[in-house]
Amino acid sequence: MPLFAALLTAAALTGCTWEPPRNNPVDPGSPGYRGTGLLTVRVAISTSPLVPLDSTVVQLLDDSLSAFGGLDGTATLEVPHGLVRYEIRREGFNPHRDSARVEVGSHVVRPWVTLDGLPWLDSLCTMTGIEETGDGRKLYYYMVAARAGDRDGNGNLEGVEYYESPGGPRYSMTLNPETGCYERGFSFSFTGWDSLRARIGHEVFFVARDVTGDSVTASTLVRPAFEYDELADDIPNDQQISPEQPTFHWNPSNVLFSPLRYRFELFLAGNNTPEYSALVEGDHGTSFSVTVDDTLLPSVVYEWQLTLYDPFDSWVRTPKMEVSPDFRNR
Incomplete structure (x- = not known):
């Protein structure tokens, strides 16, 4: 270690x-x-x-x-x-x-x-x-x-x-x-x-x-918290989300102290107000998955963002990542 x-x-x-x-x-x-x-x-x-x-x-x-x-x-x-x-x-x-x-x-x-x-x-x-x-x-x-x-x-x-x-x-x-x-x-x-x-x-x-x-x-x-630089190499920032594969999945295997709650949000490109938000409760060592119903979304390119919480409600937020252009209402 x-x-x-x-x-x-x-x-x-x-x-x-x-x-x-x-x-x-x-x-x-x-x-x-x-x-x-x-x-x-x-x-x-x-x-x-x-x-x-x-x-x-x-x-x-x-x-x-x-x-x-x-x-x-x-x-x-x-x-x-x-x-x-x-x-x-x-x-x-x-x-x-x-x-x-x-x-x-x-x-x-x-x-x-x-x-x-x-x-x-x-x-x-x-x-x-x-x-x-x-x-x-x-x-x-x-x-x-x-x-x-x-x-x-x-x-x-x-x-x-x-x-x-x-x-x-x-x-x-x-x-x-x-x-x-x-x-x-x-x-x-x-x-x-x-x-x-x-x-x-x-x-x-x-x-x-x-x-x-x-x-x-x-x-x-001394806090059982995490720093973003510990997570940077572990977050799937190139994961493709599409109507055929609408599930976002992450197993934080490289995090010494795993987050306990995850918030997954989708934004219109350039907009700071989320159009879709899902909060998932977990426990130490569990993986994170959220399935998005693409019929709720207009046919525009979205960005996704993760907010990660520790037991003290401290959090880190990832930069916004662009969703696959195929993720549209058809």
Whole structure:
């Protein structure tokens, strides 16, 4: 089972530098120096056209200053030197996922000193799955993983911990030498989807700490949901629908956590109001079929679209696909 089959889009702090004002004649290293400088935060963004990013937000928590970076992932702020706490968030367009708080940390910013010694933490991952136990119960399992290290290369990373709520128990994560990731696996059994909803769907946290006490914290969501890029290769987007073959069929065999409900819709080409809609209830691992009565349809070319729902009523929607031109009322 590939570890990063369900990688979440994440951003990572890759470098910060402090520069004193160029027109300040005072020695930046003197004890009485109280000038301001530019704190440049660079964020490496991993995304795809299916999950567009609006912006990257860098928030200096102590000074209530923020800057909005573009897709190049660079934001520059003028801040006083001293202790700076920062937060990086990813702002996206997905209406069913809150903006992710990607990294939170603190470090003393001094003139001419970079923050290369701060630990780095990125590539947060939650991988989920469900198995039948054979006695009426289901087993839900998930693995959490993160890449972490020390930027200065001194090997002083103390470790990575995982916790599911502030103040809750912390779990140490084990470095997997094959993947280079710190990993931890969890599982529990449940009988109904309501009991699963009560356990999963919340924000979880990772913290990387080095031997000097510097640390960074990041968070993501653990949800038994699916991403469109996991489904893209599995959806039959070239399936022909015609009066002779009016059944649309899909067996989501490659989806780690299969959708539970499917909505199949037909649209007039270029129209966003469906002319035909069918909602099919299913269960994990079941196939999806819907038969369309073509006598209900006018003789125009239609487009079809699938909306896929998970147990939390989150959904993804496929792009519209053109129906075979033979699918007409004759």
